Amino acid sequence: MATGIETIRNEFATLAVCDPVLGRDSSTLTQFRAMHQLPLPDTGPILRPRTVDDIQRIVTRSAELRVPVVPRGGGSGVVEGIFPNPEVVVLDLAHLNRIGQLDTVNGHVEVEAGVHAWDLEQHLMQSGWTLGHWPQSIELATIGGLIATKSIGQYSTRYGGIEAMVRTLDVITGTGDRITVGHLSPRRTLGPELLPLFVGSEGTLGIIMGAYLKIHPLPDHQQGLVFTAAEFGDGLEVVRRWLMAGVKPSMVRLYDAGESARTFPTAKGRTVLLALFHGSHAEVQVAVAEATRLARYEAEPGDPQFIDHWLATRNDVSAWRPLLAQGLLADTLEISASWDRLANLHRTILQEVSAIPGVLGITAHASHAYTDGANLYFTFLATPETPEIAPDLYRRIVAAVLDRTLDGGGSIAHHHGVGRLRREWLARERQAELPYLQALKDIFDPHHILNRGALWTLTNPLSNSGNGPSTD
Structure with a gap:
């Protein structure tokens, strides 16, 4: 008698595609494992439905057979939202492109x-x-x-x-x-x-x-501002003052000294603050003038070419894969916190991660700001002694960042999501809410077939260490 996964494979064979890469996302450890021939599970059936009706039929049949299903978009996620599993059906939504x-x-x-x-x-x-x-x-x-x-x-x-x-x-x-x-x-x-x-x-x-x-x-006008400050905390205070006063650049990015030195070599050891304003010409001129006035105590004008450099390189991640291919671990982690906690979290996390053997460096920037806080976006580089111990080193770095975030009153995910990578810490941050989240899961997905193992979908997330990908 055919298993549930075999039945799905056979009944929807005309929708199948053969590309194992579609069964995983772009998370660092998954890429590292593939590059260095470390163990990586096989991928289950990958189906590319042509219509919404196709998807509805697949999900309905999978629910009847209790076969797990995970949807796939562009595969750009970095938190193991999709992880290879031979018992899971992957739905590639590429044909829903209208x-x-x-x-x-x-x-x-x-x-x-x-x-x-x-x-x-x-x-x-x-x-x-x-x-x-x-x-x-x-x-x-x-x-x-x-x-x-x-x-x-x-x-x-x-x-x-x-x-x-x-x-x-x-x-x-x-x-x-x-x-x-x-x-x-x-x-x-x-x-x-x-x-x-x-x-x-x-x-x-x-x-x-x-x-x-x-x-x-589309806005009519765009203008950038660049400032530098002696300390990261000074830059945070400028951004806080802007947002509290109603000055809202479309884009605001504050780099700590380490990241400023790497991104803007002429920054001379100072932190760099970029802001980009959009709107009508009059609207932008008023905002730029007020932003400049509010920044005058903690910061001074910087090189305007820094904005041009950011605009030209902002989506370029071409350096990452060569680093992984060399056996290095390079990745980012983003958190969020209120203004009164950010500077301490930044300092504490940099100190703790830097002390981990194998870590070559860690820097940070703030790239999203609100009236009551901002995010911190950490970038780290580490060198495991051998490829085989890379997963343990990687998990130790992640744990250090997220543990200190919870200890310092922050939130463990600002915009990358949770996936399987941060599931343990979601359970800790939202422990009192878990029964209600589980109840929602039971209503919308009573057989727990949808992306099983991601986010809060464990029956008891606190019983799982979260130290490895899971589809339980």
């Missing part, structure tokens, strides 16, 4: 989940519009993946995260039911909304088919 109605009266666009973010942005710009969502992965990531991971873009201070852009979602739940959540009206008071539950759910509550998104007219 950009629909562009509503220039209300500022909405209809888009399917498999559309790449860059293709959508190019399409909108041709008509004088923008989504305003520009993550570093814009050329790789799909709209469905960005929504499922609660992504944020480089212009978040002006436009917000992806959650501020989603008006409606078309979703298939773990039972195969198709539902539409949200509404095109700008606001309504009809009880708790279901839409926010799916934004950031990482494919564990439902598979996103498409969305209506809020879009914006």
Whole structure:
């Protein structure tokens, strides 16, 4: 008698594709294992449905057979949101690539989940519009993946995260039911909304088919500002003062001394603060003048070419794969915290990670700011003695960053998501909420087939160490 996974493979054979890479994401350890021939599980059936009806049939049948299913967008995730498993069906949503109605009266666009973010942005710009969502992965990531991971873009201070852009979602739940959540009206008071539950759910509550998104007219004018400060904390104070005073650059990035030296060699040991303003010419001029006034106590003007350098290189990650191929571990981790905790978290995490044997260096920048806090985005480089011990070294670094974040009152994930990599720390940060999150899972995915093992989907997450990928 055929197993459930064999039945799915046979019944949907015409939709199968043979590319094991589609069964994993871009997480550092997964790439490292593949490059250095370390053990990596086989991938289960990879299906590329042609229509939403195909997806509904696959999910319904998988629920009947209790076969786990994980949706795949662009594969740009970095937290083991997808991990190879021979008993899991991967649904590649590449065929859901239609950009629909562009509503220039209300500022909405209809888009399917498999559309790449860059293709959508190019399409909108041709008509004088923008989504305003520009993550570093814009050329790789799909709209469905960005929504499922609660992504944020480089212009978040002006436009917000992806959650501020989603008006409606078309979703298939773990039972195969198709539902539409949200509404095109700008606001309504009809009880708790279901839409926010799916934004950031990482494919564990439902598979996103498409969305209506809020879009914006392209701004008329752009102007950058560059400052330098003696200390990272001084730069944080400038950004805090800006946001509290209502000065909101589209982009704001504050680099610590180590990252400033690597990114801007002429920074002379100071921290670098970049800001980019968008809007009408008059709006930008007012904002630039006020930002300059508020920065005068802690910072001084810097080289304006730093902005040009950032714009030219902001999406370039070409250096990462060669480092991994050389046997080095290079990765990033992002957290968030309130203003009063950021400087201490920055200092504590750098000290602890730097003391781990094998770590060559760690730096940080803040790239998303709010009236009540900001994120910290750490970049580390480490050299394991042998490829075989790389996973242990990597997990030790991750644990140091996330443990100290929780100890210091921060949150362990700002915009990359949780996947399987941070599941243990999600359980610790949200321990009191876990029974309610589990109840949501039971409602939308009663057989627990959707991306099983990611986010909060363990029956008892606290019983698992989180030190390795899991699909339990």
